[in-house]
Structures are given as C-alpha cells and as structure tokens.
Amino acid sequence: MEFDRKVDLDINCRVRRVLVRHWIDLGKISVRTARCVVSLSGSLMRLPHIAPNADAATPSTIFEEIKRIPDVRRLQLNLDNCEGLAFDSASAGATPAQSG
C-alpha cells in the first residue's frame, strides 16, 4: 500500500473536524497521523462550559466515527483519561474515566 503524506494530513484534518463537532477541547488532545494510522494523545475532554446535553456522543462513538474516516487504517489511543484504551481501536467500546 502506498502511503502519502497528503493523505495523512487530510486524515488529520478530518479527525479534527470530528472532534470539533463533538466539542472536544483540542488544546488538551493531540492528533497525529502517520501512514494512515491515527494516534490520539493527551486528554479527551469537552470544552469548558459546554452543557452535558449539548452532545450525546460517548467516547466510543467518537472513536468509531474516527475509524470510519476514509483511509484510516487504525486508531491508536494514548489518552490520560482513558486508561486501558491504549493502542487497539477495537477497545474503543470502553468508557473513559472522565470525558469532560
């Protein structure tokens, strides 16, 4: 499979769009994509002052949405507030300790 840096940048952009749609605080999370593998590190938290009912999505549904982005091969999670969710996107069904 050919990997293209532009594809990685495009994936990164789409991942940020997903996070923004769910009011995730981008200042507390880093998104990296290399060879179509997306890595999320930091904390998955909503922006301050966002009402709990503003978005019903759970971390699992957000991760699922990211995995469905075209060209994404894998999602690696290394989130401070999602213990036990590291690496395998298949584990995205677990619930983090804190989601903001």
Add this chain to the structure above:
Amino acid sequence: MCPCWRDGSRQSWRDSCVSSPPMKRVLAVDDEPGVLQTLSEALTAKGYEVLTVDRPDDALKLFRGQTFDLVLLDLQMPGKNGFELYRELASIREVPVLFVSGYSRLFSPTSPGFADLWTGQFSLGRTDILYKPFRLSSLVEKVEALIGSGEVTADGIR
C-alpha cells in the same frame, strides 16, 4: 553553474535545481518576545521559516504582503485579541491557524467570538489550539499535523 544548464535546456535546469519545495513559512504573532523567540527557535530547528511579530497590526501588514502556510496566534494581546485578528486575517485569505492561549478559559464557548470561530473555521479542521505552558514537542506535533513536516527530504517530499 549547475551541470544541467550546460545542455541548454532551461526547463531541465528549472526542474532539477530551482523548483525544489520552498520552506514552509510560519507567521508567529505574540506580544511576549520570549514566547516568540521560543516559537521561532523550535520551528526553525524543524525546517520551517518563521517570521515573528509582536503587534497585531504588524501581523496584518505582513500577511497582506506575503504568503504563509500557517499562522501562530496568541489569543490575548493588547489592542486586539486573537479572535479579532484571526477574523481580519481570514478576510484577506484562508490560512491554517494554531491559536496559542495562556488560559484555557479564554478558549471556551463563553469567550466573545468563540462560537462563530468554532462552528466556522474550527469545523473545517484546519485550525487548532495549544495552551501555554506547552512542550515544544506538542507545538511541533500540532504544526506538523496542520501543514506537514518542515523538513525537505532528498526526493523533495515533505
């Protein structure tokens, strides 16, 4: 003189020698000189060309006359905040922006101008935010995620 010039093919000379990818250019705007110096040194070391300005009005002048791949924008500056400056920059042309904020509370839905920015520019995915104090590795990560690496490889692919 470049060897390929000798064959008389101007196109060949251009292609092989002149058209290598230019450095990616970053405009950093912050009223704190120390922060500007840190930003500049960290990104220059990673192969980006960094221009720094400490006043929003100077940033606008520079942005009108030159092209940049990315703008690093402090949120809290005297005279004009980052949100206001961003709107003026965006009216000139679209550019990815990395906001740098000293206080996360400045970057919340209660901040004036935030909602428009979040549902507009941020929802396009070409904008990001970094909170001070930050690790240089986080800065570089976010810049690379927005515009790609600053380092030019032998084959010209960045």
